[in-house]
Amino acid sequence: MTVDIRIIRAGQMYRYYLRETVVGYGRRPARTPLRAAQEQAGVPVGRWMGRGPAALGLASGEEVTEAQLRNLFGERGRHPNADRIEADRLAEGDPPAKAYRAGALVRRATVTGVDFVFRPQPSNPPCRRWGDEETHLVIEAAYERAIVRVLE
Incomplete structure (x- = not known):
């Protein structure tokens, strides 16, 4: 991210x-x-x-x-x-x-x-396109968790 x-x-x-x-x-x-x-x-x-x-x-x-x-x-x-x-x-x-x-x-x-704009790594879109539903959920959860950690 x-x-x-x-x-x-x-x-x-x-x-x-x-x-x-x-x-x-x-x-x-x-x-x-x-x-x-x-x-x-x-x-x-x-x-x-x-x-x-x-x-x-x-x-x-x-x-x-x-x-x-x-x-x-x-x-x-x-x-x-x-x-x-x-x-x-x-x-x-x-x-x-x-x-x-x-x-x-x-x-x-x-x-x-101060504005923080979070973006997935450029390598994530292929994972989202070709990965299965479980992969999508893992990526999304990691992304959400990273946002929370940065804001903490």
Whole structure:
């Protein structure tokens, strides 16, 4: 397996994910929902992983939604569930400006994240094409385990 590591600066992350990563480095057709574009490209849904999600009240393994990407990366540091937080605060009677601020995580950041893109070794595709089902399952399990180990 190879791992591409990319430092993402403030303002770049949202475009980077939506244009390159979440649909397998392909172009997402206009007005196509994210999940549908991922299915068409054969790309699995993004999942929250590692220790960070728990600090935000997210479950590790939970699916990453387009709204969460927009909030966290497109809005430069809003909580992934900022829309829900803001709605809850408005329902509790907070003024709109205070409700909006309740969804903020950071004021300013120059580096908003580090992206790890995991790819199978170039020798794996022939194994996937010609191997039997058991071989496919072993390769897939090893790949998934390697991702978990790197993130640990």
